[in-house]
Amino acid sequence: MRNLIVIVIGFSLLAAAAPAVAHHSFAAEFDANKPVTLTGTVTKVEWMNPHVWFYADVKDETGKVSNWGFELGSPNGLMRSGWTRNSMKTGDSVTVEGSRAKDGSNHVNARSVTLASTGQKLFAASSQNQQQ
Amino acid sequence: MKVPTTNPSPGRRGIVVIAVSIALSGSAWAQWPKFKEPGVPRDARGSVQMDAKTPRTPDGKPDLSGDWVRADRDPLPQELAGVVTRQGETQRTGVAVEPPTTPFPPDRNAPPLATFFELGANIQGGLPMTTWATEIKKQRMATNDRDNPDANCLPMGLTQFHMQPQPRKIVQTPTLIVILYEANYGLRYIYMDGRSLPPQGEPQPLWNGYSVGRWEGDTLVVETNNLRGAENTPYDGWLDVRGSPYSDQAKFVERFRRPTFGKLEIDVTVDDPKSFTKPFTVRINQRYLADDEPIEFVCNENQQFRQRIKVD
Numbered sequence: 001m002r003n004l005i006v007i008v009i010g011f012s013l014l015a016a017a018a019p020a021v022a023h024h025s026f027a028a029e030f031d032a033n034k035p036v037t038l039t040g041t042v043t044k045v046e047w048m049n050p051h052v053w054f055y056a057d058v059k060d061e062t063g064k065v066s067n068w069g070f071e072l073g074s075p076n077g078l079m080r081s082g083w084t085r086n087s088m089k090t091g092d093s094v095t096v097e098g099s100r101a102k103d104g105s106n107h108v109n110a111r112s113v114t115l116a117s118t119g120q121k122l123f124a125a126s127s128q129n130q131q132q
Numbered sequence: 133m134k135v136p137t138t139n140p141s142p143g144r145r146g147i148v149v150i151a152v153s154i155a156l157s158g159s160a161w162a163q164w165p166k167f168k169e170p171g172v173p174r175d176a177r178g179s180v181q182m183d184a185k186t187p188r189t190p191d192g193k194p195d196l197s198g199d200w201v202r203a204d205r206d207p208l209p210q211e212l213a214g215v216v217t218r219q220g221e222t223q224r225t226g227v228a229v230e231p232p233t234t235p236f237p238p239d240r241n242a243p244p245l246a247t248f249f250e251l252g253a254n255i256q257g258g259l260p261m262t263t264w265a266t267e268i269k270k271q272r273m274a275t276n277d278r279d280n281p282d283a284n285c286l287p288m289g290l291t292q293f294h295m296q297p298q299p300r301k302i303v304q305t306p307t308l309i310v311i312l313y314e315a316n317y318g319l320r321y322i323y324m325d326g327r328s329l330p331p332q333g334e335p336q337p338l339w340n341g342y343s344v345g346r347w348e349g350d351t352l353v354v355e356t357n358n359l360r361g362a363e364n365t366p367y368d369g370w371l372d373v374r375g376s377p378y379s380d381q382a383k384f385v386e387r388f389r390r391p392t393f394g395k396l397e398i399d400v401t402v403d404d405p406k407s408f409t410k411p412f413t414v415r416i417n418q419r420y421l422a423d424d425e426p427i428e429f430v431c432n433e434n435q436q437f438r439q440r441i442k443v444d
Binding site: 025027028029046048049050051053074076077079080101102103105107 | 164275276277278280283285298314424427429430431432433434435437440441442
């Protein structure tokens, strides 16, 4: 994690146990005790089942750019929340809050996505807390 | 309970904000095509009258046809883990991604409510598991439920299908009832033509088992055997997200009632002497979903979960 602009948000409710709903096991892949907030430029959006993934270039404090992958909910779940496949595009600047992969790779389960251009918060339809 | 702040301290390490300001394109915010479902009872303002009378088929049976979502609120995972109480709920930042769950008022005469994570969460002492079942559940939880069929785009078992947040559609005919699940594109046949259950294990166990149904008054009684139990593969025999198992010996009896237009009650009895020391029954409630419907969901389109966690 050295040099990456990973902000440890500290203990929160989201740091508690968080098993999965839906199409993968959250707890097998992500660590709710590793909350991160990252800002970057979208490089690719995979609007596909079972979960949408998008990728963004994130610059660390030294100026080094790394590509990160972010998992959202299913396309159907996102559609029901008002997203479309065109809501986020390559080149958009976004800030993502989520939980980092357990294995320390550059993968994040996103809870929320905020578009820098408008400040609009796009829900992530995370698999972490989708029940309600 | 006091909830610590989630805000990072502003003075900490600098946040490099890449200031690329590209305006959101002008494309309209479109959703799944809106439609107004005909035949749904509504008040003057157009709201669905969930308490309206039960629809019936021409032969007088309750008509269970239509789209349904689970109605019962699941305890938060954190509640199940005993980490937080319900007061902490407002602190959550997760969002609903499926049609919202609105519970019905509690029914004192109902069996304990099932929950998606723990089928027996509301049963005193939990599910009456045998040593065999307890060991399987322990193994499954030790690997964070990664083999849950739901997590692997597979048929997830009758009870997980009943409670999965994605909607399902019931199509009822006099001789066959079909349940079509958005979740993992599940499909269940319930034969209503008077046939009997085949012998257990013959000709072979199935993901969704073999189901025959009959009417007892206004209650649809569905019996199911020939289910693929936990003996088969790690993906078989899951009752809930936490991996409470069932075996090849399992027999399910489901009692479906539709007391009003908007409510479907499903009492599920599991009789499986290999997994449970005695049969048990839980209640699952579903709510009618008007003006919405299951959407195509081809789960394996881009499923990379097992590669990412490096088990395949």
